Amino acid sequence: MAGSNGSLLRIQGLTKRFGGLVAVNGMEYQQEEGSICSIIGPNGAGKTTFFNTLTGLYRPEAGEIRFHGRNLVGLRPDQIAARQVARTFQNIRLFGSMTVLENIMVGMHTRLRQNPLAVLLRSAHFRSEEEEAHQRAMELMEYVGLKGVGNELANNLPYGDQRRVEIARALAAQPRLLLLDEPTAGMNPRETDEAIALFRRLRDELGVTLLLIEHDMRVVMSISDRITVMDYGQKIAEGVADEIRANPQVIEAYLGREGAGAA
Amino acid sequence: MTAPPPAHRFTRLGRLVMDRLNAGITPYVVSMLYLGLGTALVYANPRSLLAFLCFLSSALLIYSLDMDRRAKIGLGVVITVVLMPVIGIRNISYLEVIFQISVFAALGLGLNIVVGFAGLLDLGYVAFYAVGAYLWAFFGSQQMFLLHEIPGTAPAGTPFFLPPDTFYLFVIAAVIVAALAGILLGLPVLRLRGDYLAIVTLGFGEVIRVLANNLDKPLNLTNGPQGISPIQRPTLPGPLLDMLRGILDPLVGHPVSDAEFYNLFFYLVALVFVVLVIVVVRRLDDSKIGRAWTAIREDELAAVAMGVPLVRMKLGAFAAGASFAGAMGVLFAASRTFVSPESFSFMQSIGVLTIVILGGLGSIPGVILGAAVVTILNLQVLQGLSLYLSELRQSDAVIPLINFPWRNLSNQLDPAKYQRMLFGLILIIMMIYRPAGLIPAARRKRELQKHPEDEVGAAAGGDTGASSAERGASHGGK
Numbered sequence: 007m008a009g010s011n012g013s014l015l016r017i018q019g020l021t022k023r024f025g026g027l028v029a030v031n032g033m034e035y036q037q038e039e040g041s042i043c044s045i046i047g048p049n050g051a052g053k054t055t056f057f058n059t060l061t062g063l064y065r066p067e068a069g070e071i072r073f074h075g076r077n078l079v080g081l082r083p084d085q086i087a088a089r090q091v092a093r094t095f096q097n098i099r100l101f102g103s104m105t106v107l108e109n110i111m112v113g114m115h116t117r118l119r120q121n122p123l124a125v126l127l128r129s130a131h132f133r134s135e136e137e138e139a140h141q142r143a144m145e146l147m148e149y150v151g152l153k154g155v156g157n158e159l160a161n162n163l164p165y166g167d168q169r170r171v172e173i174a175r176a177l178a179a180q181p182r183l184l185l186l187d188e189p190t191a192g193m194n195p196r197e198t199d200e201a202i203a204l205f206r207r208l209r210d211e212l213g214v215t216l217l218l219i220e221h222d223m224r225v226v227m228s229i230s231d232r233i234t235v236m237d238y239g240q241k242i243a244e245g246v247a248d249e250i251r252a253n254p255q256v257i258e259a260y261l262g263r264e265g266a267g268a269a
Numbered sequence: 270m271t272a273p274p275p276a277h278r279f280t281r282l283g284r285l286v287m288d289r290l291n292a293g294i295t296p297y298v299v300s301m302l303y304l305g306l307g308t309a310l311v312y313a314n315p316r317s318l319l320a321f322l323c324f325l326s327s328a329l330l331i332y333s334l335d336m337d338r339r340a341k342i343g344l345g346v347v348i349t350v351v352l353m354p355v356i357g358i359r360n361i362s363y364l365e366v367i368f369q370i371s372v373f374a375a376l377g378l379g380l381n382i383v384v385g386f387a388g389l390l391d392l393g394y395v396a397f398y399a400v401g402a403y404l405w406a407f408f409g410s411q412q413m414f415l416l417h418e419i420p421g422t423a424p425a426g427t428p429f430f431l432p433p434d435t436f437y438l439f440v441i442a443a444v445i446v447a448a449l450a451g452i453l454l455g456l457p458v459l460r461l462r463g464d465y466l467a468i469v470t471l472g473f474g475e476v477i478r479v480l481a482n483n484l485d486k487p488l489n490l491t492n493g494p495q496g497i498s499p500i501q502r503p504t505l506p507g508p509l510l511d512m513l514r515g516i517l518d519p520l521v522g523h524p525v526s527d528a529e530f531y532n533l534f535f536y537l538v539a540l541v542f543v544v545l546v547i548v549v550v551r552r553l554d555d556s557k558i559g560r561a562w563t564a565i566r567e568d569e570l571a572a573v574a575m576g577v578p579l580v581r582m583k584l585g586a587f588a589a590g591a592s593f594a595g596a597m598g599v600l601f602a603a604s605r606t607f608v609s610p611e612s613f614s615f616m617q618s619i620g621v622l623t624i625v626i627l628g629g630l631g632s633i634p635g636v637i638l639g640a641a642v643v644t645i646l647n648l649q650v651l652q653g654l655s656l657y658l659s660e661l662r663q664s665d666a667v668i669p670l671i672n673f674p675w676r677n678l679s680n681q682l683d684p685a686k687y688q689r690m691l692f693g694l695i696l697i698i699m700m701i702y703r704p705a706g707l708i709p710a711a712r713r714k715r716e717l718q719k720h721p722e723d724e725v726g727a728a729a730g731g732d733t734g735a736s737s738a739e740r741g742a743s744h745g746g747k
Contacts, residue, residue, distance in 0.1 A: 061574055087576030095574075101567035104560070105712045111557070112564045116576035118557045122585075125556040126549060136556070140715060157714045179576055 013072075014039040014215050015183060020069030022052075022059045022239075029055040031239035033069070037232075039182070042209055042216040044226045046250075047236035048259055053219045054096055056236065057185050061093050062086040073183065088116040092181035094172040096188045096219070102161035106152065106171050109160050110143040113178030146174040150204060166197045173204070177212070184208065186218045190225050198222065202229055227251075235259065296334035300344065303327045308352055315360040318653050324356065325641070332634065349540055354533055358521045364532045366648050368604065371539035372597050374640035375546045377624040378633065379593030382550065384622065385631035385710070386559060387586035388566025390467040392618055393454070393474020397591035399613035400450050401443035401598020403481060406497040406608040407490065408439060420485045420492045433501035440599050447595020448588040455587035459580055462569075474618050481610040496609025500602050505530055535604040542600060543637075546593050550633055553589065555713060562586055563631075627699055629706025638707050646695065651688045659683070 017035040021028065029052045037043050045053050058064045060071060062083035071078040078086050092113070101109050118139060124132040147156055150170040155163060160171055169189060176184055186205075190198045202225055208214045220226045226233060227247045235243040235250060237259040243250060250256055290296055307324035314320045331344050357364035376398060383391045407413070413430035415423055458469045485493030510530055517525050553559050561582045564572035573579050602608045620643070628639020661675040662683070668675060699707075 063570065063574065082578070083573040084576045084578045087574060093574055095571065099568050099571035101564045101571065103567060103712070104563055105715070107715050108560055108563070108712065112560050112572065112577065113575050115557055115561055120557055122553075122558065125558055126552055128552060132556070139557075144717070154717060156717045157712075159712065175575065 013037060014074065015217075016070075016072040017060070018070045018072075020056070020059060020071065021067045022055055022064055023067050028239050030059060030066070033236075033239065034241055035234065037183075037215065037217060039215050040209060040213060041231040042205060042218070042229055043232045043234065044218045044220050044230040045234045045236055046220065046223075046226055047242075051236040051259075052239035053236055054187055055239075057093060057187055057219065060086075061091060061185065084116070087179055090180060090182040091185070092176035092179045092183075093185035094169070094176055094187055094189060096191070098165075098168045098172055100160040100168055100171055100175070103159055105157050106147060106160055106163070107140065107143045107156040109171055110146050110174045110178045111139050113175035114139050114142070116179055143174075143178065146177050147171075149177070150174045151200060166193050169193070169201070170204075173208075177208070177214070181214055183215045183217065186216065186220075188219055188221060190220065190222050198225060201225070205229055291335035296336045297340065300327065300331045300334055300336070303330055304344065304348070304352075308356070311356050311363075312359070315356070318649055321356075321360075321363060321366075321649070322645070324352075325645070329638070350537075353536070355517065355520045357536065358517060358525055358529050358533065361529060361532055362648075364536045366644060368532070368536045368539050369648065370641045370644045371536070371543045372601060373621065373624055373644055374637045375539075375543050375593050375597045376621045377628065377636040377640050378543075378546050378550050379590040379597075380621050381590075381625050381631065381633070381636050382553070382562070383586050383590040384625055385636075386554065386562040386566065387583060388562075389583065389586060390463065390470070391587075391590070392467045392471035392615075392622070393477070394470075394590070394594060394621055395613050395615075395617040396454075396474040396477035397447040397450055397594035398598045398601070398617070399477050399481060399610075400447050400591075401595035402602040402608045402612070403491060403497075403598070404443050404446055404595070405436065405439045405599040405602045406500050409433070409436060409501045409603065410497050410499060412490070412492065412497055415492070416488050416490070418489055420489060420495045429501055431501075434503050436501070436503040436599065436603055440596050443595035443599045444592040445595075447598070448592040450595075451587035451589075451591030452584050454591075455584040459583055471615065471618075474613075474615060478610050478613050478615075481613065491610075494610060496607055496611075498607040500606045500608065502531060502603050502606060503534075505534055531604075535600065538600060539597075539604075542596060547633060547637075549589075549593075554633075558582070558585065623696065627696065627706060629709045631710035632706060632708050635706045635708035635710065642707065646692060651691055654691070655688050 013036045015035070015037040017033060020030055020033040020035075022030040031052070033052075033056060045056065047053055055064065059066045060078070062078065062081055062085070066079060069079070073089060073091060076089070078089065078091070081089070101112060104112070118135060120132050120135055123129075144156060147153075150173050152167055152170055152174070155167065160168060163171065169192075173184075173186070173189070189205075190201050193201060205216055205218075206229065209216055218226070218230070230247060232244065233247060233250045234241055235253070235256050242255050242259060243253045245253070290299055304324075304327040307320070307327045310317070310320035311324045328345065328348055331341055331348075353364075353367065357367065376394070379397075380391060380394045383389050383394070408431050409429075411423060411427040411429055414427050418424070454470065454473050458466050461469060481491045482494055484491040485495075491497065505527070510527075513530070514525055554562075561572065561577045562585075564575065564577055565579065565582060569579065601612075624639040624643050625636055626639075627643060628637065629635025658675075662678065664675070666675050667673060668678075703709075
């Protein structure tokens with residue numbers, strides 16, 4: 007099932023520059039299908055830029071992104087989405103004045119086959135597809151733990167629920183790889199626990215491979231099969247939770263040189 | 270930041286009244302009575318503006334009351350196809366008003382796709398209208414044989430290039446040509462947003478107008494500033510007219526002339542166009558295409574990350590919006606039998622944009638109401654007011670309170686000259702008190718209950734709650 011080297015995602019020498027600043031610098035990364043991995047690192051380490059480059063929002067200066075063995079570099083974001091890579095955003099980016107169901111249905115854009123003619127003629131196929139899409143959106147909404155809010159405008163939902171909608175919207179694209187950018191930021195401990203359970207279910211029930219950027223170490227340590235640490239646009243460490251906890255480079259990156267010396 | 274919730278749309282008293290009106294058969298009785306009153310008033314006073322407004326507002330009342338959809342459509346058909354022709358032929362300017370409302374409604378709905386749905390500010394929309402109008406103006410007139418003539422020197426007896434009934438063909442052709450023009454405009458401006466996009470579209474609108482103005486040489490395509498005239502109108506079927514005369518003559522009170530039949534014809538065609546446009550816009554809106562447009566408007570970056578192809582969807586919005594304007598342009602050229610660059614000035618683009626924003630950005634019924642309000646204000650109310658004021662100036666009347674005779678007012682202070690200022694004032698007041706428009710856009714409410722067969726667990730959730738049970742409140746077209 008997986009790509010040539012057995013990895014779902016295989017990134018080599020990925021570099022993204024903004025003028026003189028090298029935000030992602032020769033990043034190497036691999037992830038197996040069906041795993042949950044996290045990227046951590048201090049602010050400005052290039053984690054989100056890495057995501058943005060991966061999903062085509064930025065075009066990398068160098069490097070290769072192989073997803074299922076096929077190169078994603080040079081594809082537009084919507085083409086990458088169509089190849090079943092979905093994501094959420096660090097600062098929630100829902101379509102605020104659309105309803106929750108509509109938000110989720112936008113996520114299905116690449117999955118719906120309706121063409122303009124079928125839309126104008128309201129063909130039987132169009133109608134059944136819309137009905138299915140609507141049903142699926144409802145299911146996804148309930149899957150992420152929301153009930154009865156389908157007709158609410160996304161803007162009117164509380165923060166935690168907006169995060170859920172964003173995940174449902176990403177799931178609507180039937181992703182094989184789901185990138186979650188700080189998915190539990192701003193959540194209280196109970197919501198965080200629910201989120202962790204949800205992420206596990208995504209992997210176990212839907213078979214989605216997850217890659218998280220996360221600052222909450224409780225989340226990172228409890229959920230990740232592997233953890234990657236980024237600093238200055240580069241991978242500085244990689245391994246399971248215990249390895250990362252004990253890694254001096256990681257401690258240095260987080261606490262600074264003096265901090266590390268003191269500790 | 271956002272529009273006030275719909276609950277505040279009516280004052281408490283207003284809500285109380287609406288609740289009373291919407292009980293049982295009351296709405297049917299009320300709307301019939303009101304419509305009857307309006308019809309009787311207009312029939313009795315064909316020149317009275319108030320009577321006409323009363324008649325027109327009955328359509329609004331029917332739209333806003335809670336009635337069976339079929340009843341609403343039925344009443345709408347009665348108004349437009351039965352009552353309006355009679356009233357309109359008794360006072361032909363009414364047909365003209367409705368014709369213009371229809372044209373502007375269709376233009377507004379087209380622009381609404383670009384500005385309201387996709388959120389791309391287009392200040393040159395009237396260019397596509399010009400494309401359609403000049404398309405039929407060129408092929409539906411003698412211009413093809415005047416390519417080498419100086420404007421205004423048509424030799425007598427120049428034949429028409431195409432038979433008049435190719436008009437219908439050219440409506441379809443204009444849809445395609447205008448859509449292509451929309452794509453042509455869209456391609457270079459795709460990377461632009463907001464202000465920059467607005468400026469480029471503004472320029473595009475001016476380019477088309479200037480082209481129309483100057484393409485009289487080297488080949489005389491547009492006849493320059495003089496404009497093209499005469500443009501053919503489609504033929505009316507003689508036998509049908511004779512039959513209609515039999516019905517209409519006694520109702521109208523005088524023999525109906527051919528010119529009046531043409532007014533009636535264009536009124537009906539415009540109406541058909543508007544209905545078609547409404548159907549198309551609603552269907553587009555309620556599909557993956559419409560959702561993608563709105564998603565782009567809300568957050569372009571998130572939309573593209575969700576798989577919405579920006580280029581294709583934006584070009585689609587430009588093309589769809591432009592195509593309506595193209596079709597209306599053909600209709601406009603045929604109904605006026607004359608086009609000139611003046612009709613496609615920047616102010617026209619602004620006028621259509623005004624309609625969209627005043628009515629309610631993204632709201633189909635809002636845009637139609639906006640078209641009606643703006644057109645009636647411009648053609649009827651403000652003009653009537655100007656006329657009244659200039660009559661005062663010719664009489665011995667004095668301005669109340671200060672006892673200053675109207676007649677002595679200096680020319681610069683002529684109240685008739687303040688028509689546009691009044692219009693502007695009304696717009697400002699509207700935008701302060703109803704920033705989301707006359708009828709704000711509402712997202713479609715969907716069924717929140719699952720089908721019983723594919724959900725067993727739904728009952729366990731017990732979400733029969735009041736808020737979630739809101740049914741689809743999709744409105745009737747008009």
